Amino acid sequence: MDQLFDNLIASGIHSMWNINQFIKRDQRWKCYKFLKRSQYFTLENIEKLQFERLKRLLLYAYQNVPYYRKIFNKLKLKPGDIKTLSDLSKLPILTKETIRKNFKDLITTDKNVNKIPYQTGGSTGKPLEFFVTKECKDWGHAAQWRAFDWWDIKKGDKIAKFGGLSPRFRTNKTSNKLKDKLLSNTIFLNAYNFSEGEISVFINEWKKLKPKVVYTNSASAEIFARYLKSRNINNIQADIMVTQGEKLLDSQRKLFKETFKCNIYDFYGAREISGIAAECKEHTGYHISSENIVLEFIKNDSICAPGELGNIIITDLHNYVFPLIRYGIEDLGIPSEESCSCGVNLPLMRSIEGRSNDMIILDNGQYLSPTNITTMLYCFPIDQYQIIQRSKNKIEMRVVKGKEYTEETEELIKLYFIRMVHDDWTIDHISDDESIDIEIIYVDDIPVTDSGKFRYIISEVPIDF
Numbered sequence: 356m357d358q359l360f361d362n363l364i365a366s367g368i369h370s371m372w373n374i375n376q377f378i379k380r381d382q383r384w385k386c387y388k389f390l391k392r393s394q395y396f397t398l399e400n401i402e403k404l405q406f407e408r409l410k411r412l413l414l415y416a417y418q419n420v421p422y423y424r425k426i427f428n429k430l431k432l433k434p435g436d437i438k439t440l441s442d443l444s445k446l447p448i449l450t451k452e453t454i455r456k457n458f459k460d461l462i463t464t465d466k467n468v469n470k471i472p473y474q475t476g477g478s479t480g481k482p483l484e485f486f487v488t489k490e491c492k493d494w495g496h497a498a499q500w501r502a503f504d505w506w507d508i509k510k511g512d513k514i515a516k517f518g519g520l521s522p523r524f525r526t527n528k529t530s531n532k533l534k535d536k537l538l539s540n541t542i543f544l545n546a547y548n549f550s551e552g553e554i555s556v557f558i559n560e561w562k563k564l565k566p567k568v569v570y571t572n573s574a575s576a577e578i579f580a581r582y583l584k585s586r587n588i589n590n591i592q593a594d595i596m597v598t599q600g601e602k603l604l605d606s607q608r609k610l611f612k613e614t615f616k617c618n619i620y621d622f623y624g625a626r627e628i629s630g631i632a633a634e635c636k637e638h639t640g641y642h643i644s645s646e647n648i649v650l651e652f653i654k655n656d657s658i659c660a661p662g663e664l665g666n667i668i669i670t671d672l673h674n675y676v677f678p679l680i681r682y683g684i685e686d687l688g689i690p691s692e693e694s695c696s697c698g699v700n701l702p703l704m705r706s707i708e709g710r711s712n713d714m715i716i717l718d719n720g721q722y723l724s725p726t727n728i729t730t731m732l733y734c735f736p737i738d739q740y741q742i743i744q745r746s747k748n749k750i751e752m753r754v755v756k757g758k759e760y761t762e763e764t765e766e767l768i769k770l771y772f773i774r775m776v777h778d779d780w781t782i783d784h785i786s787d788d789e790s791i792d793i794e795i796i797y798v799d800d801i802p803v804t805d806s807g808k809f810r811y812i813i814s815e816v817p818i819d820f
């Protein structure tokens with residue numbers, strides 16, 4: 356989910372690096388202009404447009420992509436049998452495993468389509484390889500530009516970035532840093548791995564630049580915010596913070612608001628499919644870019660009712676070189692039926708609950724979402740933690756102790772877990788409980804994943820929907 360930050364530069368919204376950008380921009384600009392209009396279409400017309408694009412994609416995939424032809428034939432279906440959006444569920448979900456196994460058959464045989472190789476960051480396993488076209492990148496970028504407008508971000512705005520955000524920054528190339536400095540009024544901090552010296556330089560740069568916008572993933576911003584808090588530094592502020600790449604927790608939203616005194620907007624995108632959904636100023640939920648994608652919420656093979664948690668399944672309506680039709684992105688989310696007072700008629704999703712393997716699955720079939728757990732743990736004096744579910748009855752919790760952490764804290768954490776597991780807040784002791792074994796392991800530091808992301812919760816128990 357590092358797309359936004361790469362695209363900020365690549366798209367040229369903050370910079371015009373070379374002449375290619377001008378040429379590239381032209382098509383993107385047209386997409387953007389269209390999306391600026393289509394967001395105000397009626398929901399009915401947005402869905403009509405979406406379905407027309409879907410029909411065209413399905414027909415193309417059937418005619419040109421061996422994998423889909425095989426699937427249609429196996430199911431004795433023709434693209435024309437998909438007569439409504441809900442008929443789409445007649446086709447199987449395209450899992451990452453299916454993509455790996457059928458990689459060659461998923462590429463179009465049409466030689467006229469341009470092919471851009473891409474891969475995911477691999478924060479939770481092997482990177483996934485696929486192809487995109489220039490056209491689908493243009494539409495993705497255009498959806499991001501549209502979201503910048505919702506948030507009042509303009510070309511030339513001063514920017515601060517925290518990360519381990521993207522391979523671009525991890526390469527630490529002087530040319531990239533120079534480009535950022537010269538062209539986009541940007542300061543950058545690798546919040547995962549900084550020295551006292553680096554951070555004081557960064558804080559000074561911040562005071563000098565006075566950035567309007569902060570781009571970050573939530574874990575990086577949390578590390579920086581906690582650093583500022585622990586040293587009583589409270590004049591580091593910005594107007595707008597855009598988070599993406601990881602689940603933004605309610606506790607983090609509160610912390611960022613307090614620390615940076617900014618408006619916070621969460622953005623949902625992925626390398627496979629960019630510009631999926633974004634919050635607007637009203638924070639009614641995330642507006643889905645329905646002109647570019649079909650987004651389904653599926654639980655136990657059925658479509659979720661509004662408010663019900665399900666797997667997010669996405670069809671990219673513009674990827675003709677490597678069609679992702681009903682792609683299981685392995686995130687969970689909640690659909691919403693609400694409409695938004697901002698005037699944009701794009702459908703809403705209520706929340707993104709993070710990756711499906713970030714859920715704790717209990718023996719009784721219930722689950723604990725990252726939101727439940729992190730909200731509960733927020734009140735404890737813990738500097739950093741990571742929860743690993745080894746089995747339905749075994750949770751391991753790595754803890755970096757905070758200053759006020761005592762033996763009693765450990766007992767309390769366990770008690771709160773037991774209460775949550777049983778959904779019974781009157782339980783006052785843990786000694787007889789055999790339903791779940793919670794082991795707390797104390798560590799000095801918890802490393803980030805190879806792609807620079809931090810995972811609070813890792814479940815080794817597969818989710819069964």
Ligand SMILES: [Zn+2]
Pocket residue numbers: 635636637638639642695696697698699
């Ligand atoms: Zn809105």
